[in-house]
Amino acid sequence: MLCSVCQTIDIRNVLLSSIECKTKVGDDAMDILHEELPDTAKYHNDVFAVQAAAESGCQLCIIIWDEIRKKWKQRQTHTSDEEFACIYRGQLFIGTDTWHEKAINGGYYPSLMVQVIPCVNEHGNREARKRFICSLDVYARRDEVPIDRKDVLALVTRDSFENPLSTACLSLAAEWLNTCCSSHADCALEHKRSSYLPKRVIDVGTDTIRPFLYVPSERIVGSWVALSYCWGGASSFTLTQSRLTEFQCGFPLEDFPNTIRDAIIVTRALGQRYLWVDALCILQHDESDIDQTSKVDWTTEAPKMARIYRDAIVTIEARASPAVTSGILHKRVVPASATLPWKIPQIPLLDQAEVCHHQELPNIQIQVCSARNPWDHIVDKDSHWETRGWTLQENLLSSRTLSFTSTQMIWQCRSMWTVESGSTRVGTEWGGTFTQSRWLDSLRDSAPDDMNRANGTTLYDWWHIIVQVYSRRNLTYITDKLPAIAGFAKRMHDTLPVRDCYCAGLWREDLVTDLLWFVDPHVRSGSDTEAPSVYIGPSWSWVSVVGYIRFKASTKGRNAQAIELATIKKVHIIPDHSGDIYGRIQSARLEMTAPYFRLRTLRKTGNHGNFQRFINYIFGHPRSRFAYEYRQQHKPYLGQHFAVLQLVKYQRDVPFRDDRMKPAIELLFLESDSRGANLYRRVGQVSLREAESTEDAKKQDGIDGVNKEAPDDSLRIVGIIEHRAFQKVRDQKWKVRTVCII
Numbered sequence: 001m002l003c004s005v006c007q008t009i010d011i012r013n014v015l016l017s018s019i020e021c022k023t024k025v026g027d028d029a030m031d032i033l034h035e036e037l038p039d040t041a042k043y044h045n046d047v048f049a050v051q052a053a054a055e056s057g058c059q060l061c062i063i064i065w066d067e068i069r070k071k072w073k074q075r076q077t078h079t080s081d082e083e084f085a086c087i088y089r090g091q092l093f094i095g096t097d098t099w100h101e102k103a104i105n106g107g108y109y110p111s112l113m114v115q116v117i118p119c120v121n122e123h124g125n126r127e128a129r130k131r132f133i134c135s136l137d138v139y140a141r142r143d144e145v146p147i148d149r150k151d152v153l154a155l156v157t158r159d160s161f162e163n164p165l166s167t168a169c170l171s172l173a174a175e176w177l178n179t180c181c182s183s184h185a186d187c188a189l190e191h192k193r194s195s196y197l198p199k200r201v202i203d204v205g206t207d208t209i210r211p212f213l214y215v216p217s218e219r220i221v222g223s224w225v226a227l228s229y230c231w232g233g234a235s236s237f238t239l240t241q242s243r244l245t246e247f248q249c250g251f252p253l254e255d256f257p258n259t260i261r262d263a264i265i266v267t268r269a270l271g272q273r274y275l276w277v278d279a280l281c282i283l284q285h286d287e288s289d290i291d292q293t294s295k296v297d298w299t300t301e302a303p304k305m306a307r308i309y310r311d312a313i314v315t316i317e318a319r320a321s322p323a324v325t326s327g328i329l330h331k332r333v334v335p336a337s338a339t340l341p342w343k344i345p346q347i348p349l350l351d352q353a354e355v356c357h358h359q360e361l362p363n364i365q366i367q368v369c370s371a372r373n374p375w376d377h378i379v380d381k382d383s384h385w386e387t388r389g390w391t392l393q394e395n396l397l398s399s400r401t402l403s404f405t406s407t408q409m410i411w412q413c414r415s416m417w418t419v420e421s422g423s424t425r426v427g428t429e430w431g432g433t434f435t436q437s438r439w440l441d442s443l444r445d446s447a448p449d450d451m452n453r454a455n456g457t458t459l460y461d462w463w464h465i466i467v468q469v470y471s472r473r474n475l476t477y478i479t480d481k482l483p484a485i486a487g488f489a490k491r492m493h494d495t496l497p498v499r500d501c502y503c504a505g506l507w508r509e510d511l512v513t514d515l516l517w518f519v520d521p522h523v524r525s526g527s528d529t530e531a532p533s534v535y536i537g538p539s540w541s542w543v544s545v546v547g548y549i550r551f552k553a554s555t556k557g558r559n560a561q562a563i564e565l566a567t568i569k570k571v572h573i574i575p576d577h578s579g580d581i582y583g584r585i586q587s588a589r590l591e592m593t594a595p596y597f598r599l600r601t602l603r604k605t606g607n608h609g610n611f612q613r614f615i616n617y618i619f620g621h622p623r624s625r626f627a628y629e630y631r632q633q634h635k636p637y638l639g640q641h642f643a644v645l646q647l648v649k650y651q652r653d654v655p656f657r658d659d660r661m662k663p664a665i666e667l668l669f670l671e672s673d674s675r676g677a678n679l680y681r682r683v684g685q686v687s688l689r690e691a692e693s694t695e696d697a698k699k700q701d702g703i704d705g706v707n708k709e710a711p712d713d714s715l716r717i718v719g720i721i722e723h724r725a726f727q728k729v730r731d732q733k734w735k736v737r738t739v740c741i742i
Contacts, residue, residue, distance in 0.1 A: 186415050201281060225312060390480070519547035
């Protein structure tokens with residue numbers, strides 16, 4: 001059922017008549033405004049008319065009113081009903097959030113956009129700001145696609161398959177893979193090399209041959225599918241030394257945990273014979289493993305995972321499966337939709353060869369639902385898979401991925417990004433990424449020269465982004481912190497245009513600025529906030545602490561005015577028994593020369609200079625990020641002292657406008673270690689910024705890294721203290737000294 005207003009909406013005409021409406025963003029990020037909307041897009045007189053129509057049963061108004069209520073609920077904490085009604089007072093319009101040329105060339109499907117445009121008063125001014133209400137998707141059911149011009153149908157998506165186990169759905173996945181293998185030149189280049197099968201793979205069998213573990217007796221060239229998933233459950237269905245023969249004999253398909261069972265079904269549908277699953281292809285520990293065969297096997301096979309995911313013909317990603325028992329091919333919930341007529345005009349807009357119907361056919365229908373943004377929402381950003389540490393590098397290393405989310409399938413390769421509903425993005429563009437996940441895809445899919453040209457961003461900056469994302473993820477075993485990103489570190493090493501050395505999560509050629517990492521306690525991390533109870537890495541590496549890691553920009557890229565004050569003399573890494581420098585390590589030392597200042601203690605009482613007062617504040621304030629790292633790293637002993645090193649100085653030759661442009665000195669705080677006279681541990685990293693003037697300093701309301709909303713009267717003078725501390729450090733000539741940091 002549609003109300004009288006919705007019955008008059010010509011969806012086809014709205015899409016086409018909005019071609020010339022350029023989208024712009026207002027001061028409020030939620031206010032997506034059009035300079036002009038076509039007359040055909042006029043909707044209800046106000047939000048209350050939408051409410052009344054929804055209560056009367058109008059399908060489209062129910063969807064839009066539900067979105068309005070969500071906005072209302074979000075604002076209720078700080079906005080009364082009367083204020084909300086005032087804010088959203090005015091005529092409602094329906095337009096689109098993109099235009100035709102971009103949709104055709106970029107593969108983006110325009111969403112309908114509902115917004116409020118307030119009335120103009122007698123003075124010619126609008127009584128309130130334009131307000132964005134919601135976005136709606138226009139799609140056709142696969143068996144009800146209108147017969148129309150190709151360019152018009154290019155603006156309409158398709159519905160997702162309700163059952164991903166259906167032949168039609170799995171055939172689409174196979175079509176994507178076949179198209180990629182046969183038509184994508186870049187992807188073919190990626191897979192032109194011959195790949196040997198892993199040490200063990202699952203032969204997925206057929207309807208009459210049950211799946212079994214295949215162990216090649218010699219090196220065999222072949223193709224395989226890899227699985228990226230979350231174990232999560234209590235299943236004991238794993239490969240152990242005692243069950244090796246049993247696995248080689250095979251199991252009925254229904255005996256496999258649901259996620260692996262579904263992966264086998266998908267692998268068969270893709271026309272592939274072999275599937276690699278870590279828990280079934282690497283020996284797992286059990287009580288009978290007295291000689292620790294599984295440990296030896298893990299040490300041998302784990303470093304190969306980078307190659308296994310890289311060389312797999314495709315990786316299946318079980319993004320919506322929290323556990324191995326959950327399964328991949330879930331029946332999906334069909335979103336509520338409204339059915340509207342698709343009205344084809346009597347006079348064709350193009351020549352007769354490109355249009356099949358010239359008269360209005362009211363029985364042709366189209367569906368409208370709440371927007372299903374393929375670039376953000378359908379990837380299940382909050383799923384268990386997205387929070388797991390190992391899955392990050394599995395995604396980044398894979399040359400092709402077939403992702404199963406809660407709403408639809410997603411295909412990604414070097415040449416194309418597409419989803420079940422039809423939205424397609426061709427190629428990889430550095431400047432047009434939508435989400436952080438797309439940045440990672442761009443890094444995976446781009447050449448080194450492209451990465452160094454993109455907005456002055458270097459490969460080291462992109463590594464920092466990877467670490468930031470990774471630091472928010474969970475690991476079952478904290479000792480996997482380096483192994484779970486080791487594969488991508490190897491890929492990074494091979495991609496770097498210069499010979500470089502990996503240093504426990506950092507890079508030798510960029511190490512001075514790599515040391516400018518810090519823990520942001522105001523951003524939630526997936527792990528606990530307690531420091532690791534076992535040795536993971538040196539104090540100078542981010543792997544030694546728990547929390548969300550952030551970096552300052554590399555001095556190798558756009559920060560040409562950054563001057564490195566420190567020099568790396570030597571980095572010595574001792575890996576564990578595996579000998580893999582990218583994996584777990586036993587110990588690490590860093591020798592560096594830098595301007596050095598010794599402190600007997602970090603906190604002093606009484607009246608002291610500005611630099612000491614600054615130190616007292618940043619390490620004593622409970623909300624300070626400096627104190628957050630210090631609490632994890634600090635290991636006191638009798639007679640301990642502290643030291644400060646100057647690492648980088650940022651200079652500006654022109655007046656600066658914001659904190660990012662201010663002259664600054666980056667400092668590294670160390671504490672002495674009881675095991676050696678010149679041995680130190682890192683306990684914090686601090687930025688000292690200069691104010692443009694003393695008056696500017698007085699206006700500053702806090703220090704970088706300190707929560708400025710903290711109820712502390714001292715914040716009003718902190719800016720002055722920091723400014724004077726900066727001047728003190730800048731004007732003093734610290735002695736240069738070589739120290740060893742562990």
